[in-house]
Amino acid sequence: MDAATVLNYLIAFFSLFVVNVFILLYLRNRNTYLRPPEKTDWEPVISVVIPAYNESRYLRDCLESVVSVDYPEEKLDIIVVDDGSTDNTLEIAREFREKGARAFSKENKGKGAALNFGLEKARGELVATMDADSYLTRNTIRELIPHFLDRDVMAVTPAVKVRPDNSWIKELQRVEYLMILFSRKLLSYIDSVPVTPGPFSMFRAKVFDEVGDFDEHNLVEDQEIALRIQSHNYKIRSSMTADVYTEPPENIKDLLRQRVRWQRGGFRNYWKYKFMIKPEFGDFGMYFVPLNFATITAFFLLIGLMLYSTFTTPYYVQYIWLDAFGMSMGFFTFVGAFVILASLLFLYLSVKSFRDEKVKLRYLLSFMVFYWYLMIGYNFLFVWKELKKEGFSW
Amino acid sequence: MKRKMSLSLYGAAFLISLAVFIAGVFVGSVLDTTSTQTISEEISRVSERVSSVQLLLLMEANSSSFCPVYLSELESIDEDVENFGHRLSYLESEKNVHDVELKKQYFVLEAESYLLSQKVRGLCGDDSVLLVHFYSNSNCSRCEEQGAEILRARDGLDRNVKLFSFDGDIGSPVAEAFMNRYNIRTYPSVVINGKRYSGFRSAEELQELISEAQ
Structure with a gap:
């Protein structure tokens, strides 16, 4: 066996293993994973911090959704931080003054700084961070609160979804968000939720005193804070019933730019938290953090192997390509088919687990192909930009 | 919170993966057979x-x-x-x-x-041309390349060229008899319409030899 074959075998085994861990997590928790925690009468004051930079397009709908949420008005502390917008973001925020929203304006310093500014003003026992292009549903907050009855829980993530849309690029992202949501729920069973999503996440206010505020110089500050909370061995829970809707990128270019940012910021954050690869950090340290490094390594090895096999295909194969195709049906076709079927099953379960989410079959089937190419795109741009040492920008 | 490691989860996932892996190797070898x-x-x-x-x-x-x-x-x-x-x-x-x-x-x-x-x-x-390629998979560094060059040479010609090839090092009596018949001493060697050419030949050289062949 040559090195390429051994590597192929290793990557095949790695993929199988990762898929199987997820499937087993689902099987172990399939009876309870949708069940929300017990209802509670506890009604703490909740601050909702909304940083906004030139968000006049969405902010009104966003605030409208917050003020009409099912929660006592006097216990809802809405804080809009206008991050030096050049449009009428601040005016829109002020329209909601009578409904309890406080609007602040500061010079433009980025999202992390705006969040920290809002945290200082926050009065609530629980603090939620929210993007101005996201919307709550009536029960979002009531569904999240019970998770905090566990004193170790410092953050709870909601079910961030994309509204059904006729555009294929949004529909594919809708499928993706459902899959991310499903994975995050499964990861919460091994205390490895790696992100408190920017669109909406709820924190126990005191966690910021203990672990510090948001990192103001981070490309994905909503991931960094989650990793920091994990490094202090606190719990992050994931709700499947507290719906929050967000606006995804509308075209390939924006989507690619977003993903390159996630990949660059994400990789740097995991690199920063690689010290957690220790048994004392349990599943998160010994499985999840290394998994991220292994995945990106496996991805580039796989691309390398594919190129290698293309360039080393013997000349005669063109005369017998049909026979060669037949003969190549062996080990890899079997294992590959298993991985693909298991992934499709996983995708199906992700969508199926939300009773009211319907996705057209063609989006489910084209999902993996589309994301494979998207992944090639952002991974190569990620490496390219890191090598060029290009500066960070949103 | 005190963290723990879900060793049974990883153990089970490992065993299932191993089972699928072994099944894959088995299916593969059956298909190869x-x-x-x-x-x-x-x-x-x-x-x-x-x-x-x-x-x-x-x-x-x-x-x-x-x-x-x-x-x-x-x-x-x-x-x-x-x-x-x-x-x-x-x-x-x-x-x-x-x-x-x-x-x-x-x-x-x-x-x-x-x-x-x-x-x-x-x-x-x-007027077809018969070309025999003598190679060895065990001790010849350019035989694979020679094989490709032969195919390339034929693809660039209109003439009907029939290809035959013998591995002289696997103990096949027939291959050895042919080696003796054409007095083959080195790999790779080609015989074009009965005439022997020792050593590596590029596609262009082969095309010339084929055009000259009677």
């Missing part, structure tokens, strides 16, 4: 067709009146023979399937069809 069996059966069938042509030649006392039959029959036989060769190479180089007996069986068929083609060529005045 099927591939070699299929080739072996096809070789036997083409062997019978070669025998029929030989029989016809004997019965008709080498008269040229059946030339159209010989030529058309041989053309399809030689195509099949070449196809088997590629498939065997593919199994060997890409799938790591080394079946010496199958290769020996194949070389017998090659020898038969080569000799038959040679005979019919003389009898029917056919």
Whole structure:
């Protein structure tokens, strides 16, 4: 066996293993994973911090959704931080003054700084961070609160979804968000939720005193804070019933730019938290953090192997390509088919687990192909930009 | 919170993956065996067709009146023979399937069809070129490249070139007999219409040699 074959075998085994861990997590928790925690009468004051930079397009709908949420008005502390917008973001925020929203304006310093500014003003026992292009549903907050009855829980993530849309690029992202949501729920069973999503996440206010505020110089500050909370061995829970809707990128270019940012910021954050690869950090340290490094390594090895096999295909194969195709049906076709079927099953379960989410079959089937190419795109741009040492920008 | 490691989860996932992996290797080896069996059966069938042509030649006392039959029959036989060769190479180089007996069986068929083609060529005045490539998979660094160059050379020519190849190092009596017949000492070597050329030849060189061949 040559090195390429051994590597192929290793990557095949790695993929199988990762898929199987997820499937087993689902099987172990399939009876309870949708069940929300017990209802509670506890009604703490909740601050909702909304940083906004030139968000006049969405902010009104966003605030409208917050003020009409099912929660006592006097216990809802809405804080809009206008991050030096050049449009009428601040005016829109002020329209909601009578409904309890406080609007602040500061010079433009980025999202992390705006969040920290809002945290200082926050009065609530629980603090939620929210993007101005996201919307709550009536029960979002009531569904999240019970998770905090566990004193170790410092953050709870909601079910961030994309509204059904006729555009294929949004529909594919809708499928993706459902899959991310499903994975995050499964990861919460091994205390490895790696992100408190920017669109909406709820924190126990005191966690910021203990672990510090948001990192103001981070490309994905909503991931960094989650990793920091994990490094202090606190719990992050994931709700499947507290719906929050967000606006995804509308075209390939924006989507690619977003993903390159996630990949660059994400990789740097995991690199920063690689010290957690220790048994004392349990599943998160010994499985999840290394998994991220292994995945990106496996991805580039796989691309390398594919190129290698293309360039080393013997000349005669063109005369017998049909026979060669037949003969190549062996080990890899079997294992590959298993991985693909298991992934499709996983995708199906992700969508199926939300009773009211319907996705057209063609989006489910084209999902993996589309994301494979998207992944090639952002991974190569990620490496390219890191090598060029290009500066960070949103 | 005190963290823990879900060792049973990873253990179970590892075992399931291992089971699928082993099943995959098993399915793979079954399919590889099927591939070699299929080739072996096809070789036997083409062997019978070669025998029929030989029989016809004997019965008709080498008269040229059946030339159209010989030529058309041989053309399809030689195509099949070449196809088997590629498939065997593919199994060997890409799938790591080394079946010496199958290769020996194949070389017998090659020898038969080569000799038959040679005979019919003389009898029917056919202007096709017979090219034999002598190689070794065990001790020849440029043989694989030579194989590709031969195919490239033929692709660039209009002339009908029939290809045969023998691995001289697997202990096939037929291959060794051919080596002796053409006095082959080095790998790679090619024989074009009975004339030997030792050492690596590029596609362009081969095309020239083929054009010159009688």
